[in-house]
Amino acid sequence: MWDYTEKVKDHFLNPRNVGEIENADCMGEVGSLACGDALKLTLRLDEKKEKIVDAKFLTFGCASAIASSSALTEIIKGMTIDSAAKVTNQDIADYLGELPEQKMHCSVMGREALEAAIANLRTGKTGVVELEGRVVCTCFGVTETEIERVIKENSLTEVEQVTNYCKAGGGCGGCRGEIERILLRTNAAAKPTVKPSKPGRLTVMQKIKMIDETIAREIRPSLVQDGGDIELVDVEGSRVIVALRGACSSCPASPVTMKDFIQAKLREFVADDLVVEEEKQ
Amino acid sequence: MKPIYLDNNATTRVADEVVEAMMPFFTEQYGNPSSMYALGGEAGHATRHAREQVAALLNCSPDEILFTSCGTESDNTSIHGVLEVAPAKRHLITSRVEHPAVRTTCRYFREQHGYALTELPVDAKGNLSLSELESSLRDDTALVSIMHANNETGVIFPLEEIAQIVKSHGVILHTDAVQTAGKLSLDMQKLPVDLLAISGHKLHAPKGIGALYVRRGTKLPPYLKGGHQESGKRAGTENVPYIVGFGKACELAMQNMEKENTSVKALRDKLQAGLLTGCQNAYVNGDETHRLPNTANISFEFIEGESILLLLDTLGVCASSGSACTSGSLEPSHVLRAMGVPFTRAHGSIRFSLSRYTTEDEVNVVIEKLPAIIERLRSMSPFGRK
Known part of the structure; x- marks a missing residue:
């Protein structure tokens, strides 16, 4: 059984603002029956169309989805649209005390519905907000943009957390390797200060040692998680020759892995001019 | 409330009669069945009696009953053991609706050891296609593991017909009967199943005790290796109070x-x-x-x-x-x-x-x-x- 806070239980058993505002000023609708949760949010604004005077929700979902929707409407009632636009999923979770990790996606659904409603107000577009960016998780239709966003907003470091927050990777699991790479990339970009300073001139032996260490520390773990592996074959000047093993050797995405991931990591940690090549059979 | x-x-709730039967084995007859003195002998006698009670529920011989810690252990023992004794056979058949104890274990062998795995589909009512089972059997099929009744829907598979098909091809058949033991009659004299897993806590015995029926003549190496308990088929000191409770629960199940x-x-x-x-x-x-x-x-x-x-x-x-x-x-x-x-x-x-x-x-x-x-x-x- 989930460990829900008293506040979550209260907002589930006595949800505030259930319903649908007739002739609402704007409306946001996210989720679907197939996904297991969905939320329809309707807002009424003041005469200047700046402030939210009423908010109502209809939710299909579990107790924490209903509680998150109820909390969302309570948070945004009385807010200006500009302030409401800054509400994050963490604000919803905080309002409820806390949500179980695996239920954080319920708070994200609340924030998404609010965004959809504000977009509806500003652009006049109704219905489902167009997905921004490339779809990474096809099971739940989660895009790269959305994954990057939950990582940044909630300081996530593990694939499992990303799944808890936006469901990506929670279906067939086929995209978990890609989520791992998005995590590495997003967090590396977010923390430029922790990047070790790159050394100046290196002897060949020093360079090989650093490349080998970078592969072991930064690259191999995420390939192994996908059932693959990597081996350093040779270093000739700035050319790094590697061999991909296991699942990686037959992976159609391996050219992308080579350039966008392996080469990027080696350039980041060893030297800017490195070019990674796959060993010719 | x-x-x-x-x-x-x-x-399930543990039956009062089961609790009563178990209690002396915590504080009075607490001996180890392997010991030579009378206190150990009492525990050994109680274990033998319980084995007879479980065997009676399945209409089999007591020496075909192996006590385990749970249904999942019984399932794992069967699948690991059967594959171990026939290393050349690289194919497994199960259904898409199995309990995770079987489903995850079979998938483990596919993913970690390269076995071929057939997961038989079911129709809209949850029934298995027997012709599909028959056509899936191969020369290198080591094991068929099909549950007796589904834990979620309660749908019962025709175990007798399944067993006839599988045995006519000379393949080992394992059945997770955790949901049927105690609810439906299971007669191992009539059911040509080789390995059948049951669990105590689904029939009003406590959690933490299970059993595996192993048809006489079936080769099954121990999953837990160690001492000579359970005739060398399952190491680890017998959980005497729980075994006694399980035996009593099986007796009550027959009556009920x-x-x-x-x-x-x-x-x-x-x-x-x-x-x-x-x-x-x-x-x-x-x-x-x-x-x-x-x-x-x-x-x-x-x-x-x-x-x-x-x-x-x-x-x-x-x-x-x-x-x-x-x-x-x-x-x-x-x-x-x-x-x-x-x-x-x-x-x-x-x-x-x-x-x-x-x-x-x-x-x-x-x-x-x-x-x-x-x-x-x-x-x-x-x-x-x-």
Whole structure:
């Protein structure tokens, strides 16, 4: 059984603002029956169309989805649209005390519905907000943009957390390797200060040692998680020759892995001019 | 508030008679059956008696019964053991609706050891295609593992026919009978199954005790290696009090099987009929003609199972759901999906499973109270109003 806070239980058993505002000023609708949760949010604004005077929700979902929707409407009632636009999923979770990790996606659904409603107000577009960016998780239709966003907003470091927050990777699991790479990339970009300073001139032996260490520390773990592996074959000047093993050797995405991931990591940690090549059979 | 416990496929209340039978083995007859003195002898005698009681439930010989710690251990022992003795055979057959104890173990062998795995599909009512089973059998098939009855829907597979097909090809057959032992008659003289797993806590014995029927002549190396207990087939000091309790529970199950199939079934039927009448857009999952007498799996469209369960819990009613939110994963039950139950129904599925302790008053409470819960959640759902 989930460990829900008293506040979550209260907002589930006595949800505030259930319903649908007739002739609402704007409306946001996210989720679907197939996904297991969905939320329809309707807002009424003041005469200047700046402030939210009423908010109502209809939710299909579990107790924490209903509680998150109820909390969302309570948070945004009385807010200006500009302030409401800054509400994050963490604000919803905080309002409820806390949500179980695996239920954080319920708070994200609340924030998404609010965004959809504000977009509806500003652009006049109704219905489902167009997905921004490339779809990474096809099971739940989660895009790269959305994954990057939950990582940044909630300081996530593990694939499992990303799944808890936006469901990506929670279906067939086929995209978990890609989520791992998005995590590495997003967090590396977010923390430029922790990047070790790159050394100046290196002897060949020093360079090989650093490349080998970078592969072991930064690259191999995420390939192994996908059932693959990597081996350093040779270093000739700035050319790094590697061999991909296991699942990686037959992976159609391996050219992308080579350039966008392996080469990027080696350039980041060893030297800017490195070019990674796959060993010719 | 005394709970209205309708989740007996998850676990059961331990019978008073079972507790009573177990108690002396904690504080008085606490010896180790392997010891040479009288105290150990008493424990050894009690273990032998319990083995006879379990064997009686399955109509087999006591030396064909192996005590384990749970149904999952019995399943793992079977699958690991059978594959170990036939390393050249690289193919496994199971069904898409197996309990994780079997499903995950078979997939482990596919993913970690490169075995070929056939997961047989089921139809919309949860029934297996026997012709598909037959055509899936190969020369290198090491094992077929098919459950007897499904824990979620209660659908019973035709074990006798399955066994005839599998044995006519000379392949080892393992069955997870955790949900049927104690509810349906299991006669190992008539069922040509090689390995059959059962569990104590599904039939009013405590959690932490299981058994594996191993047909005489079946080669099965120990899964837990160590001492010589269980005739060298399962190391580890015998859990004497639990073994005694399990034996007693099997004896009681035999006495109560008639009741399970008449009065418990009647209560289940009453519950199901009452809920289908009281709630709109409610559907039964699984073949009603081949189903455990105690189980009803009902889908309530447009709402989500966890919400239903938590509202039921406020009334003291315990049940379970195949919804994504209760499974700890993000996808609804693999069993309902294998049956092709649409997501709109799978998320709102509730399993009621009764026992001999279920009363008519309890069933009446659920029939009376659940429709209002369903209506309340539908009035909150963006789909429920359409």
